[in-house]
Amino acid sequence: MRTPGEPSTDVSLTVARADEAAPTRPRPRWTYLPWPVAALVWTLAAAAAIWVISAALPVAAWIAAARTPALAVVDASGQIWLATHGAPAQLGGVSVGLTPLGITLLAAAACGAAARHAADQMVLPADAGPRARWRAAAGIVGISVAAYTVAAVIAAPIVGTSEQAVPAVMGAFLVSALGAVPGAILGLDLDPWQAAPAWLARLPRALGAGAGTLAAGSVLALLVALVSHGAQIQQLQDSLGVDGVGVAVLVAVQLAYAPTAVLWAGSFVLGAGVTLGPDGLVAPGQVTIGTLPAIPVFGAVPTTSGPQDWAWLAVGVVAGLTAGAVMVRRTRPTLLEAAWRGALAGFVAGAVWALASWFATGDLGSRALAGLGPRFPELWWLSTVPLAVAGACGGLAVLGWRRTRAARERDQQAG
Incomplete structure (x- = not known):
């Protein structure tokens, strides 16, 4: 018996039936629906x-x-x-x-x-x-x-x-x-990727790194074109004679096509270029302007090419190096494995970008405005082969840096 004032030591146990499995997580915070x-x-x-x-x-x-x-x-x-x-x-x-x-x-x-x-x-x-x-x-x-x-x-x-x-x-x-x-x-x-080998489970991360680098470089190229051709864009918008609501509509339309514009810029920085109808092409070292639609953003299309255009090709190289480095990082491959795994990461990143760019092609009219967008089939191989080579170099660079650091640590311990 328990005397008055003595704390209770009673323990209450609740036993669930064996066939009643507990849920893995609580009920959702939102209103529950089947x-x-x-x-x-x-x-x-x-x-x-x-x-x-x-x-x-x-x-x-x-x-x-x-x-x-x-x-x-x-x-x-x-x-x-x-x-x-x-x-x-x-x-x-x-x-x-x-x-x-x-x-x-x-x-x-x-x-x-x-x-x-x-x-x-x-x-x-x-x-x-x-x-x-x-x-x-x-x-x-x-x-x-x-x-x-x-x-x-x-x-x-x-x-x-x-x-x-x-x-x-x-x-x-x-x-x-x-x-x-x-x-x-x-x-x-x-x-x-739970059942995949550890090295293969890194492919999505390497793909994201490579494609993300391509996207960042493409956005940068697009911003440079918009800023450097700001006067032409403003002049084209003024020529349309739209009021405040019209300007808002134009901005909304161009935002709806913003991912398309980024993919076009990506085709440029990879070297394939962008076709602007049957007679138009904008690529590093080659600019031919045909008929363009009366949309302000097309004022950013360059009218001449210059040696600085070739510098944008570094974007694809950096993207491949990044994909290959991320693919090999935190793994212990041999020399051959580091090369082909890095090449695989660069190839997949470029192939995914090219596949996305395929959906950025189309028409804005007939005849002179038909067939706009990234240039194929050039983009298929310019987005895969160079990135695969750069990816192999990125994987080998990570492996070489890791071996050099390990050798330095051994020398310090020996000394």
């Missing part, structure tokens, strides 16, 4: 948000020009939505086949956020193995991609022709998959 419902609802919300973004530019133009029929605004909104998903659009009587990659990336990000939120709603048992977790991720991706694609199947024939509907539906499938796959993987804390 994960299939969350994947469906939030993906449809993402599709609706992209439609609203597509309608923003025509609505702003309609506000600026009161005589524009409301039906034309609805039609333009649908055409921008089609262009976002890779279908050629008809805007103001002009065929536009150049994808606004800025809006496309927003669509992929929205699908990724929807898939990650659905993953947050999923509570797996503690004994769930990797296979069960991957099946769960596949279920989220399947519902998200199906919801977005079905929305495109319904909307595309309504806002466009049958010729536009097919590429738009295919593009919607790719865009939703591009966002949903990483969203589900991140939401369920999965590691796609």
